[in-house]
Amino acid sequence: MAIIGAEQTPGFPTTAPHHCAPAAVPRGARVQAQGWGWKHAGRDRPAVAGLEMDIPAGQRVLLVGPSGAGKSTVLHALAGVLDGGDEESEQTGTLLIEDIPAGQQRGVAGLVQQDPESQVILSRVGDDVAFGAENLCVPRAEIWDRVRGALQEVGLGPEEGITLDRDTSRLSGGQKQRMALAGILAMRPPLVLLDEPTANLDPEGVLEVRDAVMRLVERTGATLVVVEHRLDVWAEHVDRMLVLEPAGGISHDAAPAELLAPGPVRDELAAAGIWVPGYVPEPVELESRALRRVVEHSDEHDPRSSSVSDASNSAVLLTGTGLSVSREPRTPGWRRRFSAPPAPAQTDLDVELDGGSAVVVTGPNGAGKSTLLLSLAGLIPVHAGMLAAGAALKGPRGADLPDDPFRWKAADLVSRVGTVFQEPEHQFVTTTVRKEVLYGPQHARDPRSGERLFTDEEAEQMADDLLELLGLTHLGEMNPFTLSGGEKRRLSVATVLAAGPDLVFLDEPTFGQDANTWAVLTGLLRRLVAEGRSVVAVTHDRDFIDVLDARVVALR
Template sequence: MTPGLVPPQGAVHVSARGWGWRHAGRKAFAARHLELEITPGERVLLLGASGAGKSTVLHGLAGVLGTQDEGEQEGELLLDGAHPASVRGRAGLVLQDPETQVVLARVGDEVAFAAENLSVPREEIWQRVGRALDDVGLALPLDHPTTALSGGQKQRLALASVLAMEPGLLLLDEPTANLDPDGVLEVRDAVVRVLERTGATLVVVEHRVAVWADVVDRVIVLDAGGGILADGPPGTVLVQEATRARLADAGVWIPGWRPPVGGTLPSSGSGPALLSARELAVARTRRGPAAVEDLAIEIRAGEALGITGPNGAGKSTAALTLGGLLRPRAGTLVAHPGLAGTAGSTPHRWRSPQLVQRIGTVFQEPEHQFLTASVEEELTFGPRRISDTVDTARIAELAERLRLTHLLRANPFTLSGGEKRRLSVATMLATAPRLLILDEPTFGQDALTWAELVTLLRELVDDGVAVLSVTHDADFSDALGGATLHISGGAGRLVSR
């Protein structure tokens, strides 16, 4: 067994005594003044505003926050009375970004990896692998390449890998964020089945509160300023009027409530055509089958368009192709003069400075587009690629509206998941593109930042920008309006709202 790993031995008891953590190079603590006890086998939903420290708490419980050289710790965080780093393997963590958790080339090996490190007998490992893949609904051959998976499939894979460990403490960070509606319920039910079989303790961070409210024993809400804002059974924390009001003010999603948004609901795009696709086939690589074929779509100025469909249907591949980042497999993709200007009509042949001021693409994984060591540098990087001068007033406005002003000197990679997503959106808006393409734009957002993002996008559409969003967020689609391109079974179908 790998040194430092401890095989699971029943449900874990969690305790925090004045615990806090400050990342190196940051003035503010990511989490602070945490006092709590979680009994073995208890199921906890951990809530809080974006940046309140939810992911930091999970990382602390998993023992992966590193040494004092990487940050400063206050108080104690203990698993069964021991420091989490000394009993790694007792806790299994599914990260907010599944991309960072996949390490091996084949699906079966990836799911087996952690169990192998815990010295689980070989015969039992492969039984666990099959059971975990069935649990999360990932029906793929064991030798299927992990690089060929969609974002949602990687999320299922990461969960299966941890479930195969059968840990005493299961830590889930936004486990359903990039899943289609059916996949959300499948994954939640898979987690419940594992908990019933193993009796493990659960701590899950999730903005989809209603999905988990009926299967947890307790809701703990972190205060953005440190400590705990609310703590109790779901029927108390999420139902009592006074508590609901406090949570709404803090930006916590609560069942049956959606925050008000500004701007006007965009109408159907009536502006000039910007981008047209005919009989378009898209693929991640030049070899192998196309992800989507016979795609026909026209994107106009001042239009909102959503792309929906099940995980693995090819939505992100289609978006990357429309954004000029992948070469079409077949068919035609034409940029009209209102978008192309003097750059030519073929987006994938545009140079980087030409592309960034015409089409801005926000990736599903924000880290993939970070290039500098600070938030401020990240916001000015794109504008400096296309001009010697930077509109500092616009940069300041974007930072203020997307709640990034207090983070301007922070390293982008130390931000919370929701903060990273807002930064990735802001970096694309900073270059004022005519077409903005966003892949899961509301991932990791609390209610208040979600509402501000929707308001900002509504205003962009009203100003004549075309906004195309790959999303599973039905509330976001309703709030932004427009038409929907539903991709399923290798084909796309345009649906009018």
């Protein structure tokens, strides 16, 4: 959550700020851009340029565009959270809210950001949701009624087992996204800014959250600007659709029904990567030299055997019997030693993963999907049961490895098992995009000899190939944390594939992707499965499941 004009004092949620933001705009807020543009520090070209728009107070707007078009930049500028004091950043034109520069407005905008982790402020759910309203000097007696109502609206009430004192660190990614929106509902700001607010939600939660937003703007008259790649969720509920061009301004501005009707404009939008309703792109059949080199390098240095295809489609890579999984440590720390131990996220699970297979784990938010993924990937220990890697995954060089991948050294794990986290930032460890992709192959080791599996030249070639395949070559020298959400997701996939693992786990792999980048990503993963590697994904993306012809494991 981002709020404007608040003294933010994490850790003191029940103490009102000394200086409250003035309630200058009682209902909706007018937004105007006049030749506005922004170039991020270190970039050669602007994220947005020549933006012209006038959004009347109370209007509901869907802001769309290809991945990297600058949609999040516009929302962050309206919320006043771009760093205007950075000497390397450049701003042109004007961006106004109620005739005041957006960066100077106070108490007007509420922002739900793309990354749920980045907006958790306090350690308890109730305090976190109350934070914005407190900083806007809502009377204390009114705040908690707002908080309870907002949590109920987004599906995080007592019926779902979420109490006001629930530890925010125990929420799933989707639940954190709901909590962030609840904070905005409790604030009731005149300008509501939502950056892919449904990206991590289960199908039921998508509709629940959308309807909660629409009730808020209907009740308060707030102006709504929402960024979302999948247009069908919002198209019938907004007044206007603005289409951003990469590094440019607005290419189309009209009612969604007009832009999305069959005809040349709809075809143009689909070709640009816009997810027009009813359109699902075909996965790109990747036959490039870059892809062939990626597969050949991985096979040549596969720690299992000399040829991955020898074991594909038949060998068992990983087996789990009677598994119980949880993110809580098996031995609680002193702070929780005297409280009741939390229940595991899932219990009594039996799992078998074969070579050359695609598996998708589905289920409602909070069901433990990400926890199961991290447990199977050897990144957190299982709480009960047995998890064992098969001989096909260990390979002849790893015959002496323990059965449980959690006990493997990082250098042994990286060339066998790769994991794409739900939050891409959690796996970035270097200062540039190119170094990030190089990190895996540079650290992959033979478990017996300790020698590197890839030479420097091979690692460099692998990085070049993956950056080319995933459309990231032009960003090679950029800091990973400055990329757009969709670009970060593709980078996180590249970093994992660079070490040539035989078993790849992905948490929400298509998050933040436009239709064109989605087609490339799914084409790459489908090709890897066809070459004998295995993919296990957590996703709510039905189209992803279909194109990979994946086996579905539904958690409850």
